[in-house]
Every structure is written in structure tokens, then in C-alpha cells.
Amino acid sequence: MSSAQSKSKRLKRLFAAYAANLSACDSSLKNIFACPLCLSRFTQDAIESKVLTEEHIISRKLGGKLVTLTCKGCNSANGSNLDSNLVNEFRALDGISGLGGKPFRGRVKTRDSKQDVDIYFSDGKPQKIRLIGDKKRSNPQSVQTIMQAMEEEPTEVSFQIDFGYIRQKANVAKLRSAYLLMFTYFGYEYILHENVKDVRRQILSPEQDIIASKASIAFNDPPEELNSVGLLRSPSELRSFLVSFKVSTKVDRSFGVILPGFDSDSSSIYDRWPANGETLNDKQMDITNILPNPNAPFGYIYEGVVMFAWNSL
Numbered sequence: 001m002s003s004a005q006s007k008s009k010r011l012k013r014l015f016a017a018y019a020a021n022l023s024a025c026d027s028s029l030k031n032i033f034a035c036p037l038c039l040s041r042f043t044q045d046a047i048e049s050k051v052l053t054e055e056h057i058i059s060r061k062l063g064g065k066l067v068t069l070t071c072k073g074c075n076s077a078n079g080s081n082l083d084s085n086l087v088n089e090f091r092a093l094d095g096i097s098g099l100g101g102k103p104f105r106g107r108v109k110t111r112d113s114k115q116d117v118d119i120y121f122s123d124g125k126p127q128k129i130r131l132i133g134d135k136k137r138s139n140p141q142s143v144q145t146i147m148q149a150m151e152e153e154p155t156e157v158s159f160q161i162d163f164g165y166i167r168q169k170a171n172v173a174k175l176r177s178a179y180l181l182m183f184t185y186f187g188y189e190y191i192l193h194e195n196v197k198d199v200r201r202q203i204l205s206p207e208q209d210i211i212a213s214k215a216s217i218a219f220n221d222p223p224e225e226l227n228s229v230g231l232l233r234s235p236s237e238l239r240s241f242l243v244s245f246k247v248s249t250k251v252d253r254s255f256g257v258i259l260p261g262f263d264s265d266s267s268s269i270y271d272r273w274p275a276n277g278e279t280l281n282d283k284q285m286d287i288t289n290i291l292p293n294p295n296a297p298f299g300y301i302y303e304g305v306v307m308f309a310w311n312s313l
Helices: 003-025 072-096 140-152 167-186 194-204 266-272 305-312
Strands: 052-056 067-071 104-109 114-121 129-133 158-162 228-234 240-248 252-259 286-290
Touching (some): 003 067, 052 072, 067 167, 072 167, 167 228, 167 240, 167 252, 167 305, 194 266
Antiparallel strands (some): 052 067, 104 114, 104 158, 114 129, 228 240, 228 286, 240 252
């Protein structure tokens, strides 16, 4: 079997699994797939016409292997744009750690002059920063002026660095990946719930900061199960779903994304969540992982499992 035939078979199996799940949620819908992002409806022939596409939940450039099914419009319009910012965020972390091969673009400024530079970070301790002036992008006279200022008035010198990504879009990319993984676990029973409405609205409006800056968390000690869904049971005031991911560039890293549960106040979880950049590492987190049944057919989604997990674990 060719790779194209194998992929088509895989997509049809995903379509069948999601269509069955959608029908269980709405008995009037038969053999229909609704894109989890825009909720547009498609029949199976959309696979052959390539209107439905296989989408990596985490970009392959970050070592992602998990896939799901979305429409081509959502995959192209949001996926590539958001994914590129997420990839560049982790590549920037490589660069800051001295592991990146390419320099950052930057600028050195004084009160009277400015100079475009390439900026390199070393990987040693103490870490050093090397600035190399780009004469093609600046007036050579400014280099001399800045050198004099650094010798005479170092406090008057400022630096700007372009890390190559937009933080808001990288945050939305993380939220999008978590939402799609929840879809692969629990199907439409989760994503169509009223509490999840703002999550989807944020993904479809990446320029606006609706909840994205509050949804992601950093781990000092990541959970044992990455690329998985867990239930954050305590602190009780922050009870929610926690989706954990592993990403790989020069090194392996991880991040988590909080998603709302089903309690009446779950949709306001982001109002109770720490501000962007903070973590819960100073508190004790009790996380129960929700692992897929290894004996389940490919793509099979158990009806009621997400509500059972929320109410029972």
C-alpha cells in the first residue's frame, strides 16, 4: 500500500470515528464530520477532494506525532500562522540558551545613534552576549558613536532584540493544540460544551487576547505523562483539565494548558488563574492523568467518558 493510500485509509477511519461520536451527540446527524474549529459540516467525500486534512496537533518541527482531522481552511489559515510562532518561540529559547545556530536580529541605541546588530548568546556560565554590527544595515559613523557612548556613558545604551515570534500567537497556538488533543480524547461531547465556547472563539480570533495569555503554564517538574490530558484536582479553586505537551528542538521541553471543565463556574477558570508568566510551582498540584484505552480501535471515542472523568476523578 502506498503512503497516499495509507493516509487516505487513516483519514477515513478518523472520519468514521468522529462521525459516530457526533451522531451520538446529535442523532439527527449521520455520517457527518464537523470541523472541531469552525464547526462546518462535511461528508466523507471531502477526504477525497482534500477539503478535510490530517493535522498535526503539535508541529512536526517540534517533534509532534499526534494527528487529528480538521478542514483545510482552518488548517491553512490558522495552523501554519500560529504554528510558526510556536516553533520560533522554542527556537528562541534555544538561542537564548546558546544552543541556536542563528543569531537574533537586534539594535543598539544611544541618545544620538543606533546600530543594527546580530546577537549571539553563549551556552557557558556565566553566559555572555556577543554583538556583531551589521554595516550593511547601518551607517558606519553610528558604530563609532555607540562605541564611544559605551566607553563613556554605558548607562545611556539600550538594546532591542527580535526573537522572531509574537507571544500572543504562540499562546494561541498552545491553546489550539490543547483543544485539538481534547477533541481526539473526548470528541464533540467536550468541544461543544457551553463552557468551551470562549476557547474556540480565542482560537478563531488569534489577534485578540481573550484567554490565551492566562491559559498556558510552565512546569518546573512536568507530569510523568506528556502529550496527554489530565484532571487538575487541587488546588480545588483551580479544578480544570490540564493538557501537557512535550516539544523537541535542540532539547526537550514541556508546557501545560488549562482548559475548563463542566462545573457552573468552570467557564470563569481563567479569571481565577494566575496571570501570564506565573506558575503553580509554589502550590501542590494534584493531577490525575486520563489515559486512552490501549485496546480501543483507532480513533474510537468513548461516549460519556469526559463527563465521567470530571465527576468521578
